[in-house]
Amino acid sequence: MSETSAAAPPSGAVAYAELFCRSNFSFLQGASSPEELVSTAVSLGYQALALTDECSVAGVVRAHRQIKQQQLPLKLIIGSYFQLPGLSLVLLCPDRQAYAELCRIITNARRRAEKGHYQLEEWDLRSSKHCLALWLPQGEAEVDQYWGQLLSRHFSGRLHLALVRQLRYREARYLAYCQTLAHDFALPQLAVGAVLMHQRERLALQQTLTAIRLKTPVQQLGRQLLSNAEACLRPLSKLAKLYPAAALAQSVTLAAACQFSLDELRYEYPSELVPSDLSASQYLQQLVQAGARQRFGTAGPAASIQALIDKELALIAELRYEYFFLTIYDLVQFAKARGILYQGRGSAANSVVCYCLEITAVDPRQIKVLFERFLSRERQEPPDIDVDFEHERREEVMQYLYQKYGRERAALAATVISYRLKSAIRDVGKALGINEMQLEHFIKNLNRRHGVVSWQQQLSQLGLNTEQGLGQQLVQLVEQIRGFPRHLSQHVGGFVISAGPLYELVPVENAAMAERTVIQWDKDDLETLGLLKVDVLALGMLTAIRRCFQLVQQHYGLTLSIAAINGYGDDPQVYRQIQQADTVGVFQIESRAQMSMLPRLRPACYYDLVIQIAIVRPGPIQGDMVHPYLLRRHGKEAVTYPSEAVAGVLSRTLGVPIFQEQVIQLAMVAAGFSGGEADQLRRAMASWKKTGELLQFKEKLINGMLSRGYQQDFAERIYQQICGFGEYGFPESHSASFAVLAYVSAWLKHYFPAAFYTALLNSYPMGFYSPSQLIQDARRHQLRVLPVCINASAAAHQLVLHQGDWAIRLGLQQVKGLSPQTLQQLLQQRPAAGFCHPAQLKQLGLNARELAALASSNALQSLTGDRYNSRWHLLDQQTQLPLFAAVAEPATPLLQPPSEREAMLEDYQALGFSLDYHPLHYLRQRGKLAGCTLASDLATVRQQAVVKVAGLVTCRQCPGTAAGVTFLTLEDESGNINVVVWQGTALAQQQPYLTAKILQVNGILEREGEVEHVIAGRLTDLTPLLEALPAGSRDFH
Amino acid sequence: MRWLYLYFPSLQLDQLAVQYPAQPMALACPKRHQLLGVNSLAAAAGVKVGQSVATAVLLCRELQLFSPEPARVKQLLQQLAERLYQVTADLALQPPDALLIRVSSMLKLYPDPARYWQQLQLQLADCPYQYLAAAGQTPLAAKLLARSGQAELYLTPAAEQAKLALCPLTASDLPAASIEQLARLGIRQLGPLLALPAAELARRFSQDVLQYLAALTGRVLQLPQFYRPRLQFNRELQLHYEITESPQLLKPLQPLLQQLQQFLRRANLLCQRLQLTLQFRQHSPLPLQIRARAGEACAANWQQLLSLHLAQLQLPEPVYALQLAATDYVPDQRASCNLLAQRSQPLSKAQLLSVLVARLGEQAVVTPLLSLSHWPEAESSASTLAALPALNAALCYQLRPILQLPKALPLTEAVTLLSGAERLEQLCWQSGTLLQRDYYLARTEQGQLWWVYRTPQQQWYLQGWFS
Amino acid sequence: MHSLLEQLTQRQWLWQGSALPAAGQQLSSGYAEFDRQLGGWPASGLLVLQSQPAIGELRLLLPLFKQLQQQGLLGLINPPQLLQAEPLAAQGINPSQLLLLSGVSETDALWAAEQLLQSGLCSLVLLWQRALVRKAARRLQLAAQAQQALVLQLTTQQPELTLPLALALQLLPQPQGLQLKVLKRRAGWAGQQFYLNWQDEWPELYPVLTRTQAALAETA
Known part of the structure; x- marks a missing residue:
């Protein structure tokens, strides 16, 4: 990248470079973002700007990206500000070694202290050989003399x-005083601004940040x-008046001495993965061939597939990404060896190479693999591969990475936690001295979901x-503080792995969790600099599927695997169950919205499932592609394509774009975009709500299409659909990987329901439904669920043979308040014949609280x-006294049952559900629900008929896309009822x-195919009838 | 009926209702944001005790929220007790919200209990507080009946037992843990609890459950601590001859001050404020407030303060009677003063101040300004005044004028600047306006050293003197 | 002969015109030149300082305040502007020892001064007052004497020298500091004059003029 030297200063005007400037990455001190500082420095005509946050370089990459993207005539210098008792110092990096040195100093200083703090030692200063240092004297003679001597000895000349x-x-x-000091130590004097904000108007915000930091009202x-x-x-004219000319000139000469740019950071992949005799690409080639034989049968893949493999391998070799794939391959092999279920997804799933390396289970023959999305020459950064692991065993995989590459070479990427609306209102309110009770009241009542009323208006409505004034x-x-970083926390699973020690590349600091380390850059920074990131993510469903496989193995003697089940092909019985929306517990298609779509779309094969998962998302809904697709699928609308090329892209989805990849393909095919440009369009789509980059692509897209003979309205519609996609457009690759798991879980639910439910219950909390709802669904499938029993239950839920067929015996882990250690102790000391008197339990030394928990869960019923x-x-x-052990028990029980x-x-309070009774059943028996129709009888009600229903409120959903409409789920003893509440009715x-636990709804029944909704009219709260029922509803999730 | 229990469920809210009539109101606990008390209007809007503040405000837009003030409630109860003390003798305070009266001793005066109850109602009628009254054989029985809403006065012992059996345990004085344990055994009312054999209960529950039951059923009698009225000093004096000149008033006041001194010495109290009211034939009575900051007992000092006050007083017409009342009392922990100081009989600083204030008026005594903030005109807030003694000299700016103008005046004469600018900017957090001033040290032709500033609009002002 | 002089001085029968008066012990003024010239402030009695405001008249008294605050309160009556505690605190004077009265009539001010002295709590009373009548001055002098305290009157006018003053000074501003003239002094000569150089204590208020500026000042 060419050296961007600033234009020569106009004659007479002073030249200046700001070498001490802190952004808002000096948390709660700097009041401006790196981008704001950089653009203001350019507008003021500065030669260079050094971004020197306190013991951190977290903000430099954002400044670097701002300069590169907008080609700004400003040199960015990397540095950092440090404080020690009696010393304020700025270190700048003239070259790559200095940068490595600075990263090492920051890492050591951060690792000595706990998260959010640092501790610099004199040793760090002695060990610095390359960095340039700016000393800010304290103003007290003996302190400055001490540090003056030390610094001039170790930084002589620098x-x-x-x-x-x-x-x-x-x-x-x-x-x-400073000038005499400079004279005594023979140091050049340099003008700095000690900048904390890019313009004067940020004073109020800076003072508020100080108030927040010091936890006292401003x-x-x-x-x-x-x-x-x-x-x-400040403008150059002002600086000229304030500072001696020599000091100003010195700043420019020093800036000129700093040549280091972030682009010099080249990435070195870990090398030990490749056997010494082979080159990386040869080794990769070897592995892929072996994999291909294994995946496509010993004859090897068909000609077209083999051509694709060679094309991919060639591109990987050209862009030197072999190590990236080898690292993932090694990770996946480790998981396979340990029997940890895994699944690769993301842009990588589009490649046959990954399929051969067993990174993904998506067979390219089933979905049309789009090479451009995988790798492109214009895009400089590596493919972003996410690998999901069982959420309970992911820690094993992460520890494996730490052991294999060592703590210095592997660390988690950072995520910048920034101020969101509610945290901003709380902190700023406290800083302004507004009383806390009022603040909490505002925050609680701020409902972001209305969308129509801005938060400012809501605040004024709240008083x-x-x-x-203060308001x-x-x-x-x-408004100003939103988006400001508050602290660094660890990315959910993004690992950074390097050949050499990481702290030569980027500083590493302690994370909140013990022995976890985090780098100071987040995933966008890594993408800007082209550094490798491996995502190790957790997926609950994988744990449930593994447990189910084990149960089936143990009780039915059948060994199953994801690949095997997929291998059986599309099983019509499983798909019939899916079409009836009997998908409680099935991965990805169990939510309410999915359940109401399944009977309309009626997926019959794997690819239908891929579409089903992608279609019920805000993107397609906003771009209103759902109805056209459904009409075309059931033949109610002719499937037309504006051109042959478009047909190739949209044939899979009957001419309606649903996947993100299709939009990119359309841009390439219909508007003549190159692969790389199309991908920049995708990135713009993902963030257009924030940055609005999409507009510049608009003309290009529409003119491209018009020039290729498409009508104006078709081009406009495609553009609207792209805006609708925004960040919600779901990639086909992700959908394909999810569809695999969805099918496997549906298959297991159909063939081994008892094992499936037991596995789900044991992996709770996971998925959409509570244990109570899972158990009710199980019993609707004629499965017996046996209550928790002190003698019969084990720790976890178990599959048991009961009166001839399989039943689920609930485990003791379901009892709230029973600690795992007590549970183990109880099971070990349980006599073979089981306990016969509660007193025996007391001898085991269980504490009173745990005994009460057991009693209240009715485990001692036997x-x-x-x-x-x-x-x-x-x-x-x-x-308890052994002496009275033999005393005869009083014959008649003193208490009524x-x-x-x-x-x-008490069932609900202790276990969260009740096997014997359902509240609605209880009320109905006592005639409290006169005129209410049962969920199961809704089918008999005429369309548009007035109906009265009642049930436990188990879920309140108010999706952003549904303009203020709320979906309620009422659960009665026979099933679930979907209720739609318009905003008017709700208000x-x-x-x-808002507060009803048991709700009665008078409304009108709407039916579309088999899907029934009750449009709510009058809502009446029946909770007083059963006062003590715990609130189990999953609100506004 | 041997005991009467008067329960006032919403003392504070009722008193507030007098100030803000016809307003839905609720008491909210500031820390847990939960409602502790709700008035009738709020209850009508669906607001209930225990609800969170957020939901309550959502349900009733104009709900007024107050935080509970236990001190005020205690004071209201005290006043109630004083009022009822006129009518009945054995009265006991049951903080926070009830009064207990032993009726049996009063029945000697009022043969018919109804007449006695009517007397009590008369007193309670003109207080704005709702109340529930219940009678019982033992204090605890009466309390349980009142708190569980059974406001019955004339019950035969048998009917009382029946009513008690239905009372929920949550209204009783049993420890919360025991109530919870009993509820989990399905025992929620007093009846079933009394039915259980005491031996079984003893093996399973703590001692205070058994003691409570014993006290409730009268097996054991606990006498409450009865109420004693507070001390008051109030004297009237009819003058033999009318006095026209105020200083002459001192003569008749002499004996009253002596009595005040004895009263205070006996009660070991100091009086902080004396109220002297002068009665005239036509003119309305003239009240005089005389304050002694640190409290005063000895008559001579009061004499001196009174003379200072009366010296400046003009009487509209001759005084024919006067009334002396002492109001604020404070316990007398006389500060030990060192007797060795060679100065004459040392006055305490507070006494000196009260003498000065007596003559010069309250506004004359001023505390020096200290704001420890950048902005010269920031008033010294209370917190900085508190910081006066613990002042760290290093923190204070030396180069600041000792005398500062209350309001900066525009500069009229030419001055020479002695230093570079010191820029101060103040953001007014209320209005959001930003004031900017560049301060300079300056010397006038006559050699006076001033602290001046220039505004962005190039106007010059004088702020202070480096005297 | 010599020994005779010594004996006489020992018996204090000898009075020298120029000898320093041992009129009661004195308080150090905190300024070397001042102590050398006058031996410090008189320990008690009535003093008058004639001075324009804002030329350093209070800064002259700060060391005195600092000493006397240990022995008792410092009474300040009717300061012309608002008194700032911070610069005083910066010089080690504890603001809680100050007892400040303002907006009081002249007669009340005198009464208050007398009360402060008689209370035995004040070691110094500073009174901003145009002039004192003989009777008032006499009473203040006696009260101060009785309580071993100091009363200082600050005025812009020529004081009446026949009053029973322990010391009367006139203060005049100088670019390097302050010029003091003795108008009256008990057991000492009037007319004495000397300068205090404050360029070290207050460098910003009395900047050391560079050669060119000094030359300019001479010619102006």
Whole structure:
């Protein structure tokens, strides 16, 4: 990349480079983002800008990207600011060695202290050979003498004395003092701005950040606040008046000495994966051939597939990405060896190479593999591969990576946690001294989902005067602070692996979790610099599937695998079950919206499933592609294509673009985009809501299509569909990988329901439904569910033979409040014949709380008949004395047994569900639900008929795309009822809508095919009928 | 009926209702944002105790929220007790919200209990507080009946037992843990609990459950601590001859001050404020407030303060009577003063101040300004004043004018600047306006050293003197 | 002969015109030149300082304040502007020892000064007052004497020298600091004059003029 030297300063005007400037990556100190600082420095005509955040280089890549993308005439210098008791110092990097040195110093300083802090030692300064240093004297003679000697000894020739002029109290005296110091130590004097904001108007925000940092209201901070706004990027004319000319000139000469740019960071992949005698591409070639034989049969792949493999291998060799694939291959082999279920997805799934390397299970013959999405010459960064592992065993995979490459060469990428609306309002409100109770009240009532009413208006409706006074300040400051970084936390699974020590490349610091380390750059930074990132992600469904395989192996003696089940091909019985939307617990297609789509789309083969998963997403819904597709699928609308080329792209989806890849292909085929340009279009689509980059592609796209003879309206529609896609367009590759798991879970649910439900219950919390709903679904499939029993249950839920067929015996882990250690102890000391009297439990030394938990979950039913009696016995202190062990028990039980209502309520409280009773069934028996139709009887109700239903509110969903409409799920003893509540109805009846646990709805039945909805009219809250029922609803998830 | 229990469920809310009539109101606990008390209007809108503040405000837009003030409630209860003390004797305070009266001793005065109850109702009628009254054989029985809403006064012992059996345990004084344990055994009312044999109970529950039952059923009698009225000093004096000149008033006040001194010495109290009211024939009575900052007992000092006050007083017409009342009391922990100081009998600083204030008025005594903030005109907030003693000299700016103008005046004469600018910018957090000033040290022709500043609009102002 | 002089001075029968008066012990003023010239401030009695405001008249008294704050409160009556505690605190004076009265009539001010002295709590009373009548001055002098305290009157006018003053000074501003003239002094001669150089204590207020600026100042 050519050296961007700034234009020569106009004659007479002073030249200046700002060498001490902190962005908002100095958390809660800098008040401007790296991008703002860079663009302001350019507009002021600075020669160069050094971004020197406190013991961090987290912001430099963003500044670098800003300069590169907009070709700004400004040199970016990398550096960092450090503080020690009595010393303020800035280190700058003139060259690559200095940069490596700076990263090492930051890493050591950060690793010595816990997250968010650092501790610099004198040793670090002694060990620095290349960095340039700017010294800011403290103003106290003996402290400055000490540090002056030390610095001039270790940084001889590389040390400068920095003069700061911010018109502060007795500054003239301080300046004179600094000049004498510079004279004593023979140091060149250098003008710096100690910049904290890019323009004066950010003073209010900077002071608010200080208030947040010091946890005191801003009105009481007095002298701890900046006395003026001089700590900003100032025009050259002002600087010329303030600073001696020599000091200004010195800044430019020093900036000129710094040549290092981030583009010099080349990536070195870990080398030990390749056997010494082979080159990387040869080894890869070898592995792929072996894999191909294994995947496509010993004869090897068909000619077209083989051509694709060679094309891919050639491109990989050309772009030197062999190590990337080898690293993933090695990771996947480790998982296979340990029997950990895994699955690769993402742009990699589009490649046959990955299929041969067993990274993905997506057979390219089933989906049309799009090479451009996988790798492109214009895009400089490597393919982004995500690999999902069982969520309970992912830690093993991560530890494997740490052991194999060592703590210095493997670390997690960072995620920048920034201020979102609610955290911003809370922190800024506290900083302005607004009383906390009011703040909490605002935050709780701010409903982001309305979309129509802005948050500012909502605040004023809630009683905050946003036109003047503190309220106005709060709104302005919150608007500015949103998006500001608060701290670095670890990416969910993005690993960075390097050949040499990582801290030569980027500083590494401690993460919140013990012995986890994080680099200071996030995944966008890595992408900008073209550095490798491997995503190790967790997927709950994989754990459930493995457990199911083990249960089937143990009880049915059949060994299953994902590949095997896929190998059986499309099983019509499984697809019939899917078409009836009997998919509770099935991966990806169990949500309410999916269930209402399944009967309309009626998927019959694997590729239908791929479409089903992708179509129920905000992208296609907003781009209104769902109806056209359904009409065409059921032959109600002719399948037409504007041209032959478009047909090739959209034939799979009957002419309606659904996948992200199709939009890219259309851009290439219909508008003449090159592969790389098309992918930049995809990236623009992903972030157009924030940056609006999509507009520049609009003319290109439409003119391209018009020039190729497509009508204007077709081009417009495609553009609208692209905007609709935005960040929600779902890639076909992801959908394909998910479809594999969806089919496997549906297959298992059909053929081994008992094992399937047991596996799901044991992997909870996971998926969409609560244990109570899973159990009810199981019982609707005529499966017996046996209650928790102190003698019969094991720790986890178990598959047992009961009266001739398979039943689910609930495990003791379901009892809330029973610690795993006590559970193990209980199982070990359980006599073969089981316990016969609660007193025996007391001898085991269980503490009172755990005994109460056991009693309330009715696990002791077999011993004492009911809960009250078991508690009565457990309370008895007497029997603890061995002397009275033989005393005869009083014959008649003193307590009456619990009523049905009390037993049911306690079931829900202790276990979260009740096997014997359902609240609605209980109320219906007592005639409280006169006129209410059962869920199962809804089918008999006429279309548009008025109907009255009632049920437990198990889910409230208010999807952003549905303009204020809320979907409620009511659960009664016979099944689930879908209720649609318009915004008007919800606002009119806030109390029942928001707080009801048991809700009665009078409304009209809407039916479309087999899917029924009740459009809510009047809502009545029936909760008072069963006061103590715990709230189990999954609200606004 | 031997005991009467008066339960006032919403003392604070009722008192607030007087200030803000016809307003839905609720008491909310500031930390847990939960409602502790709700008035009738709010309850009508569906707001219930225990709800979160957020849901409550959503249900009732104009709900007024107050945080509970236990001190105020205690004071209201105290006033109620004082009022009822006029009518009945054995009265006990049951904080936070109830009064217990032993009726048996009063029945000697009022043969018919109804007449006695009517007397009590008369007193309670003109207080704005709702109340529930219940009678019982033992204090705890009456309390349980009142708290579980059974406001019955004339019950035969048998009917009382029946009513008690239905009372929910949650309204009783049993420890919460025991109530919870009993509920989990299905025992939620007093009846079934009393039915269980004491031996079995003893093996399973703590001692205080058994003690409570014993006290409730009267097997054991616990006498509450009865109420004693507070001390008051209030004297009237009819003058033999009318006095026209205020200083002459001192003579008749002499004996009253002596009595005040004895009263205070006996109660070991100091009085901080004396109220002297002068009665006239036509003119309305003139009240005089005399304050002694740190509290004063000895008559001579009050004499001196009174003379200072009266010295400046003009009487509209002759005084024929006067009334002296002492209001604020404070316990007398006399500070030990060192007797060795060679100065004459040392006054305490507070006494000196009260003498000065007596003559010069409250506004004359001023505390020096200290704001420890960049902005010269920032008023010294209370917190900085508190920081006065613990002041760290290093933190204070030396180069600041000792005398500062209350309001900066435009500069009229030419000055020479002695230093570079010190720029100060202040953001007014209320209005959002940003003020910017560049301060300079300057010397006038006559050699005076001033602290001046220039505004961005190039106007010059004088802020302070380096005197 | 010599020994005779010594005996006489020992018995204090000898009075020298120019000898320093041992009129009661004195308080150090905190400024070397001041102590050399006048031996410091008188320990008690009534003093008058004639001075324009804002030329350093209070800064002259700061060391005195610092000493006397240990022995008692410092009474300040009717300062012409708002008194700032911070610069005083910066010089080690504890603001809680100050007792400040302002906006009081002249007669009340005198009464208050007397009260402060008689209370035995104040070691110094500073009174901004145009002039003192003889009777008031007499009473203040006696009260100060009785309580071993100091009363200072700050005025812009020529003081009445016949009053019973322990010391009367006139202060005049100088580019390097302050010029002091003794108007009256008990047991000492008037008319004495000397300068205080404050360029070290207050460099910013009395900047050392560079050669060119000094030349300019001479010619102006």
